[in-house]
Amino acid sequence: MPLPTPTLSFTIPSIHDDIVLQCRVYHPTCLAPTSILQITTWNKKAAIVAHPYAVLGGCYDDPVVDLVSSTILEQGFLVGTFNFRGAGASKGRTSYQSKPEQSDYLSFVGFMIYYMHLLSPPPVPTDLLKFTRFDSELHDLTPVPSQALPPPRLSDPRYVTAAVPNPHPAVPAPAIAVRGNTVEVPNTGPCLLLAGYSYGALITTYLPPIISSIIAQFQSPAEGSAHSEIRLRAECLAAQQNEVMQTQITSLLNAHSHKRGRSLHADDLLHSPKLRKSSGGVRMGGEENLRRASHDSYRSRSSFTIETPEMVRRSVDRVRSIGKTKRFLPKRQNSASSPKANGSQSSFEHVSPEDGSSKMDTVVCKEVPGIGSGLQTAYLLISPLQGLVSHLLTLWSSRSWKDQIPDHEMKLTVDPSLVVFGDDDLFVGAKRLRSWVGKLSAASKGSGRFRHAEVSGAGHFWQDFEAVKLLQEEVQAFVKTL
Structure with missing residues (x-):
């Protein structure tokens, strides 16, 4: 919609x-x-x-x-x-x-x-919450069936997604509703999702990793x-x-x-x-x-x-x-x-x-006490620019030619993050993107904070109808966990 x-x-x-x-x-x-x-x-x-x-x-x-x-x-x-x-x-x-x-x-x-x-x-009102929570006829406020999207076809070779391991084995990991019939346990605390598409994703990647440092600039x-x-x-x-x-x-x-x-x-x-x-x-x-x-x-x-x-x-x-x-x-x-x-x-x-x-x-x-307290930061990158294109657009600034991951990218392994890209991107080769997300996945050390999804046949501009549906489903599944 x-x-x-x-x-x-x-x-x-x-x-x-x-x-x-x-x-x-x-x-x-x-x-x-x-x-x-x-x-x-x-x-x-x-x-x-x-x-x-x-x-x-x-x-x-x-x-x-x-x-x-x-x-x-x-x-x-x-x-x-x-x-x-x-x-x-x-x-x-x-x-x-x-x-x-x-x-x-x-x-x-x-x-x-x-x-x-x-x-x-x-x-x-409490009585209204009970009314909407337990009335089976009113519980589902999703779009009508003709507007709702089908769940992702995980067996479809066009859709490749990263696994989401449990960062705390003693505590059940939040389930993603569209992945199966399990019940989802979303986070009920405040959350700020920073997202970007293409060049917007590049800028999002370069943002400071600590949200409190951003807030401090506005406090006084x-x-x-x-x-x-x-x-x-x-x-x-x-x-x-x-x-x-x-x-x-x-x-x-x-x-x-x-x-x-x-x-x-x-x-x-x-x-x-x-x-x-x-x-x-x-x-x-x-x-x-x-x-x-x-x-x-x-x-x-x-x-x-x-x-x-x-x-x-x-x-x-x-x-x-x-x-x-x-x-x-x-x-x-x-x-x-x-x-x-x-x-x-x-x-x-x-x-x-x-x-x-x-x-x-x-x-x-005046300083606003408590602002940012308990605020979870998350990141969503759609068709991020990597390689030569990103170097040209940033004039090689803050880039490292070594294998280590820059500090501004390490935040993607610490906070909940999702990267979605196609294997037919006009600006960035799929091989380079796979290498980049592979490094971030390894750096996350199985925490499940970093996820990525590659959509077969999708280009940089997401004009294929099936690819667009898969993009929307992956974004929806990720946001449900925040």
């Missing part, structure tokens, strides 16, 4: 040089339910999918990016896509060393980490910096969406309470007049902090869709006031520092001049 209309369309500055990047965020059905049966717990799982080389037409509208993103979204993940510099409506030009693009990716990683941390949908950013702007954008949009979810889910629960006493079937949708005012996503970016040196470059890109509800406008305007430079009235100042509806505190505060002068207040980012 193709991706739906994005929940949010916005811009952020790159931490490399303030270049404006175009971004999208898609909410799973549990965060944007239209039926009482879709109200389930979200375990703070999110994914980012990076696109192919912009010079060759790559952008976040790429068909493979669409396929992978929609597959992950259907598993209940929050999904984000973005355009590297020089792609789509993002500013700047594509570099030839990949380092600016790595910073572009890290900019969006910072946004997603804070956004998913601050996003707080209303808790699901300088006023007016790109890091601060990204933090403010994440908090603003999370607060807005918290209010939208509160209204939407409360409306469905109220409608459900009036229907108690009669059976509820899977096709019994409970619509609210407010929910029918769905918009194409909120478009915004650039007004939160007027003291940014590059603010003028953002203003022309800031807009709301005409259909955006007035309630969303008020919510965003209220949170935007956190970053404005004028001195606040006492009532406004107390409002900015008071707990939000979801019980969280604003991570920004205003510091007035010590001399009591009329100078403008300073907006200071």
